[in-house]
Amino acid sequence: MSLSSILYLFFLLLVFAVYYALPHRFRWSWLLLAGYFFYFTFHPLFLILLVVSTSVAYGFGRLVKPSQSRLLLGSGVGLLLLPLLFFKYYAFLNQNLTSLLGFWGHSSPFPSWAPLVPVGISFYTFQAISYLIDIRRGYLKPERHFGYFATYLAFFPTLSAGPIERAKRLLTQLHTPQPFRYENAVAGLQLIAWGLFKKVVIANQLAALLDPVFAQPQSQSGLVLYSALIFAPFQIFCDFSGYSDIARGSARMLGLHLMRNFDDRVYASSSRIEFWKGWHISLTSWFRDYVYFPLSKSLRSRTGLYMNLLVVYFLTGLWHGATWGYILWGLLNGLWLVAEHATKAQRQSFFRRLWPDLNAPAHRFLSTLLVFHAGALMGVFLRAPTVGAAGAFLTGLVSANRWEVSAIGGVKPFIPVVLGLLLMDIVNRRLNGRELPELLASYHGLPRWSFYLALCILILTFGRITDTPFFYYQF
Template identity: 45%
Template sequence: MLFNSLDFAFFFGVVCALYFALGQRWRWMLLLVASYVFYMQWNASYAFLILASTCVDYVAGRAMAAAESRRRQTGILLGSLGFNLGMLFTFKYWSFFHTSLAEGLGALGVSYAPPELNVLLPVGISFYTFQTLSYTIDIWRGELKPERHFGKFALFVTFFPQLIAGPIERAKHLLPQLDREVAFDFERVQSGLQLMGWGLFKKVVIADNLSVYVDAVYGNPQAHSGWTLGFATYAFAFQIYCDFSGYSDIAIGAAKVLGFDLMKNFERPYFSQSITEFWRRWHISLSSWLRDYLYISVGGNRRGRWKTYRNLMITMVLGGLWHGASWNFVIWGTLQGVMLAASRVTLPWRDKMSKRLGIPSLAVSGWRMLVTFHLVCLSWIFFRAATFDDAMVIIGRIAGVMPGPEGMTLTDYNLVYCLFLLPVQIVQERFGSARNWLAAQPILIRWGAYWAMLLGILLLGAEGSSNFIYFQF
């Protein structure tokens, strides 16, 4: 059941009607049932995985609180981590690990036949696994008391607006909201629906139309020139942003309609002036999770400069692997780690040089923004390319060191109005939310804009309902 489908519109409408008709006492139960119904539309048999993870971490949380020794608490935490990460490894990384092992041993002349495990990747497993892991780790750290109500904890794990692709919530933020009494508030509901509409517009009008061009070019990079591949790479940068931020807007907006506040997931990432700043603005719920539960756990920046760089590399390589079981994602994560370390190393020198040369601060900011954006686009090549060889072809053609067709191919892939709509999105991101401005306008202007957005979705949206990119993770 995709957010960009009529099925979800009907489902969400029914849930909202029942939610506000019921008393507060029964609402958690409605949302829990709705969340499982929502998830089971993807693959009903995998609902037991969420239930198993929920049961394990609920028991682990209560057991850690009751444990009399730190050693026992640590043992319980390790059991929880082992179960959840083991489940994630089995369903997501088993084939990648054994195939890579077989290839490595084969290079050494050792024959190894990897065991086959024909299973589908459960949708959302990377997201809800990280969400439950943060719960048990917070309890072990003494930062959170365990939830006593099993049903409400189960709802925290499965809350349908953010179940499939985040934002990855923290128990400290979401669990207390489940006990909050929510009255129907027209302004809040209108704001939530407005955010959902804007997210849907970004997804079906901008991202899905860009994907037609990007898929055609990246699907056969050997047939395209460096100019075409470069343009497709820029197009993908905006496709993935509008796709994922569009999903996040719909998720946050849907939760807002129901009276819940989810964490913000994007903050104008392509206006960042460094890779460090980019990761404070891009997929915030994941980057903050990696910082709080991985980077800090392996030492953070507490043990000297070189160990800080090592910890950055560990964090980003594993962050790349979180996105997918392939060497391209490992390379993508490695690039992020290298660029983060390089950004830290060179920042004092860059600041010193810009002051010594007397370059205006506005010019410095613009240049840094431009460089950061292009470094991010370079790394997106490994993220999007189907194979490492394809990525090398794309980079070689763009750099002009690998021969290929001449000229630039745009064909008729619905790019014309995307090129006009992208500046609208960029201006909206750069100068603040257009939604806040719109909310202050007279009702005729507001509703005129809403109808225009709806017509844009219906008339300009790509045909058919396509998956969000991050659903594959």
């Protein structure tokens, strides 16, 4: 069940109505039932795996002690990672092992099999791991009620693609009675409408245009390839931030607050360091707290810190998927960040000779332009279906014979999407760090209802509320 489908909207309204009709002590069971039903709609076997992971995390959470139980913690984390490693990485590892052994004239002892990857397994596995680590660090007390803990991992808005919520934040809210508030219901619907606009008006339309280009880049003109290059980051942003808005809006209707997963104008970042502070925040903060900080705790050398940064972004790429394209994308981002950190003083000294004020609009514009294109070029390995397709895409970009003037007609289909992106950027500029409901609350009467009407017309006219999977479902 996709969060952008009509079925999900009816499902959410049913959950909402029954949730507030029940006394607080029964609400966890209703949310758990809703979460399990939601996950069951993807595949019945996925639900079994979720229940097993929940039981493992709950059981080890009761055994792990603060500042002790290192072996228990390692065992719990290892068991939680096993399903993820098997379902998501077995085929990739076995394929590469087969190729390596074949080079030496041997065959792999493991069967060739590509298991179906359960939706959201990377997200709820990371939530379960952070729960165990936080208990051992003394940040969190073990949850004694299995039902509440199961609800935390199976909370339906976050189950398929995050945000990766920390147990302390969400479990506390689940335990706290949430009375019906009209403002929460309205704010939730506003976020859902905004997320649907991003998803079905912009992201889905871009996906239809970009999928053929990335699948067969060798048959495209240079101008079409360049258009795909600059629009692909917006497709992924609108798709994933749209999902996050719908998820946060769904939770808000139930009186629960999820973390923000994206800065509103992260695509306008003037450095990749700034970009990664505002992109998929729940994942980047997870790797920061549970990988980078522990690895760097006793380090003093810059070289060691830079190596840890590369490790983190290698894992970030691998988390996204078991392909060399994702791994290359992660490593390229890590290398760029290391370069930004290592050359910061020299770059500032150089650019101050050109612009004494590094915050000058011209300097920020050029920095943003460079960083956006660098990110888009690295993102080809994320967006293209194979490394070979990514290579053909990049080769086509720099092939002089691909840039015929007659190919300009190939970019005309992108024009309607540009209008949607401009509308999104205008709203995001006005947000300026605020939530959308806060912005809309500052408008009254005609302006606010005009915005609602415009969103509805655009969604119904240019987009279709379908079961089209979100881009991050595959991760």
